[in-house]
Amino acid sequence: MKLSRWTLFVPEYPVQGDYLAYNTRTQAIVVVNQELKDILAGLPESRMSAAADGAELKENLKILEEMGIVVEDDEDEVQSLEYWFDRMKYETNGLNITILTTYDCNFACSYCFEEAVKKKVYMDLQTSKQVVSWITNVATKHRVHKIELVFYGGEPMLNLTAIEYISRTIREWAKERWVKFGFNMVTNGSLLTRDVVSRFIELGLLSVQITVDGDRISHDASRPFRTGEGSFEIILNNIVSIADKVKVHLTGNFNSSTFNNMLKLLDVLEEKGLKEKLASVNFSPIMARLGNNNGDGAPRLMEMGGCKAFFEEEHYQENLTLSKEVRRRGFKTSPAIGVNVCPVLKNDTMVIIDPTGIIYKCPSFVGHPEFAVGDIRNEDLNRRHVENMTMDLWKKCLDCPYVPMCGGGCRFSAYLRSGDTKSLACDRGYLDKVWQEYVKMDYEQEMKIS
Numbered sequence: 001m002k003l004s005r006w007t008l009f010v011p012e013y014p015v016q017g018d019y020l021a022y023n024t025r026t027q028a029i030v031v032v033n034q035e036l037k038d039i040l041a042g043l044p045e046s047r048m049s050a051a052a053d054g055a056e057l058k059e060n061l062k063i064l065e066e067m068g069i070v071v072e073d074d075e076d077e078v079q080s081l082e083y084w085f086d087r088m089k090y091e092t093n094g095l096n097i098t099i100l101t102t103y104d105c106n107f108a109c110s111y112c113f114e115e116a117v118k119k120k121v122y123m124d125l126q127t128s129k130q131v132v133s134w135i136t137n138v139a140t141k142h143r144v145h146k147i148e149l150v151f152y153g154g155e156p157m158l159n160l161t162a163i164e165y166i167s168r169t170i171r172e173w174a175k176e177r178w179v180k181f182g183f184n185m186v187t188n189g190s191l192l193t194r195d196v197v198s199r200f201i202e203l204g205l206l207s208v209q210i211t212v213d214g215d216r217i218s219h220d221a222s223r224p225f226r227t228g229e230g231s232f233e234i235i236l237n238n239i240v241s242i243a244d245k246v247k248v249h250l251t252g253n254f255n256s257s258t259f260n261n262m263l264k265l266l267d268v269l270e271e272k273g274l275k276e277k278l279a280s281v282n283f284s285p286i287m288a289r290l291g292n293n294n295g296d297g298a299p300r301l302m303e304m305g306g307c308k309a310f311f312e313e314e315h316y317q318e319n320l321t322l323s324k325e326v327r328r329r330g331f332k333t334s335p336a337i338g339v340n341v342c343p344v345l346k347n348d349t350m351v352i353i354d355p356t357g358i359i360y361k362c363p364s365f366v367g368h369p370e371f372a373v374g375d376i377r378n379e380d381l382n383r384r385h386v387e388n389m390t391m392d393l394w395k396k397c398l399d400c401p402y403v404p405m406c407g408g409g410c411r412f413s414a415y416l417r418s419g420d421t422k423s424l425a426c427d428r429g430y431l432d433k434v435w436q437e438y439v440k441m442d443y444e445q446e447m448k449i450s
């Protein structure tokens with residue numbers, strides 16, 4: 001046996017003299033005492049084998065091996081990691097397709113990452129039919145067992161016709177073939193009444209994700225209607241009326257000046273009796289986004305927006321405080337640390353289709369055709385997709401313990417930093433700062449001792 005190269009230790013936790021062993025590939029977390037830690041980390045391999053003669057120790061090592069904390073002496077862990085990455089990249093059990101029904105939105109969020117591409121473009125019936133054909137062709141090619149859609153925008157509910165047509169048609173197609181079907185929605189929540197939710201549940205609605213940016217004052221300042229009116233009251237009322245019918249995942253975006261307002265939002269959610277009803281509550285810092293082409297064809301950096309990735313260094317203390325507070329108060333939430341499969345590095349089972357039928361991989365690149373990976377009028381994805389799938393940046397990072405989780409970093413972040421989506425986007429310094437606290441949070445959540 002040898003210690004896995006991806007195993008890290010949080011010292012003196014949960015009590016003095018104990019350690020949390022955490023494996024960045026398997027995500028296993030386990031408490032080991034000083035003696036076992038010494039055997040795992042401090043002793044040469046030969047003595048480790050000798051020590052393993054004791055029956056109890058043997059049993060412990062067997063459990064640790066199942067968790068990936070230790071591995072066989074002769075395991076080539078880089079080879080195993082390559083196999084594991086490849087399996088994730090090429091896995092074809094299910095489809096996870098995000099569909100933007102429109103670029104239009106009834107909100108004017110101050111940080112909207114689609115502001116630069118927001119137009120009155122709606123997916124029409126012909127495109128909806130082509131979307132259905134593309135999805136069912138890919139599902140047939142891969143013989144998938146499951147199709148899950150995410151309707152997104154702009155505000156997806158401004159185009160109910162596309163949502164209803166696509167979900168109904170694919171649902172029927174899937175039912176005839178014993179393929180599981182369901183859909184989720186990322187919506188601003190302003191149009192999501194109980195009646196609409198009832199109708200959508202019949203079509204396969206599984207969950208909705210709604211963003212609320214703090215208490216009324218802060219939310220209404222950052223997420224007003226296009227007319228300038230506040231949206232907080234309407235959204236909160238809608239959430240209260242639907243939370244017993246469908247899973248509601250609540251997200252919130254903050255920056256340094258609005259951070260405290262997220263705590264006030266937690267008070268409001270508790271007052272409204274939503275703590276037990278919400279499927280999850282997660283807050284994240286507002287991040288960089290791409291702007292319009294500025295004449296020379298190069299997208300320019302604006303201030304905010306994007307998917308949760310590893311570039312939150314500036315706000316890590318605030319992020320930590322909020323994550324702890326959400327847990328302390330007993331809201332359900334996502335794990336603090338884990339493997340993020342970036343869709344850019346996955347095959348055609350995970351794509352984003354815009355209202356015109358252009359296919360993207362990353363939500364932050366949507367609306368910028370120079371980053372598109374295909375078009376629903378063509379069966380195959382393009383050369384950019386092939387480049388993404390084969391770049392294997394993680395091979396440049398073999399001395400880094402975070403490589404199974406990070407894989408070389410977020411491609412959007414890489415572009416913002418260097419103008420090259422194929423360069424490393426390294427946040428090792430940030431991960432060094434946060435990983436212990438995040439592992440502790442996940443351990444406490446698991447043990448329900450927070």
Ligand code: SF4
Pocket residue numbers: 306307308309342343344361362363364410411412413
């Ligand atoms: S490149 Fe990947 S990780 Fe980064 S924002 Fe896009 S989808 Fe998310």
Ligand code: SF4
Pocket residue numbers: 394396397400401402403404406407408409424425426427428431
């Ligand atoms: S990009 Fe940095 S943090 Fe990510 S795996 Fe490579 S060295 Fe580690």
